[in-house]
C-alpha cells in the first residue's frame with residue numbers, strides 16, 4: 120500500500136533532519152578551521168539536495184495540503200498565524216538555500232569565499248530549517264491529521280505535485296549515491 124501524504128511528509132522531515140545533522144558537524148569543523156576535515160563538495164551536495172526535492176517538491180506539497188484545508192475548513196486565528204509563518208518560512212528558506220549553494224558552488228570551483236561568512240550562512244540555514252521542521256511536526260501536521268477527513272485527503276492526493284525523492288526514493292540518483300552511503304553508515 121502506498122504511503123499517505125502525511126506519512127510522506129514525516130519521512131521527508133526525518134531525511135532532512137539526518138542531513139542537517141551531517142551538515143551541522145561539517146559546519147562545526149569548518150568553524151574551527153579544520154579545512155582538511157571537511158569535504159566541501161559533500162556540503163555542496165547536501166545543499167544541492169535541499170534546493171531540489173525539499174524546496175521544489177516538499178514545500179509545494181505542504182502548501183497544497185494547506186490550500187485544500189483552507190478551501191474546506193474554517194481556520195482559527197491562531198492557526199491562521201501559523202499558516203502565514205509556514206509560507207513565509209518556505210520563501211526565506213528558498214532564498215537562504217540558493218545563497219549558500221551559490222557560495223559553495225564558487226568555493227568548490229576555487230573562487231575565494233570568506234570562510235567566516237560561509238559558516239555564518241550555513242549556521243543560519245541549519246537553525247531556520249530545524250525550527251521550521253519542528254514547527255511543522257509540532258503544530259501543523261498533528262492539526263491537519265486531527266482535522267482533515269478522507270475527502271480532504273483524496274483531494275490532496277489528486278493535487279499534490281508528484282515527484283520521486285532523488286536520494287531517499289526507490290532509485291538513488293548517481294550524484295547522491297556516495298552521500299546516501301555515508302548517511303547509512305553513520306546511522307548504523
Ligand SMILES: [Fe+2]
Nearest residue numbers: 178181251255
Ligand atoms: Fe515546510
Ligand SMILES: [Fe+2]
Nearest residue numbers: 177181252255
Ligand atoms: Fe516540511
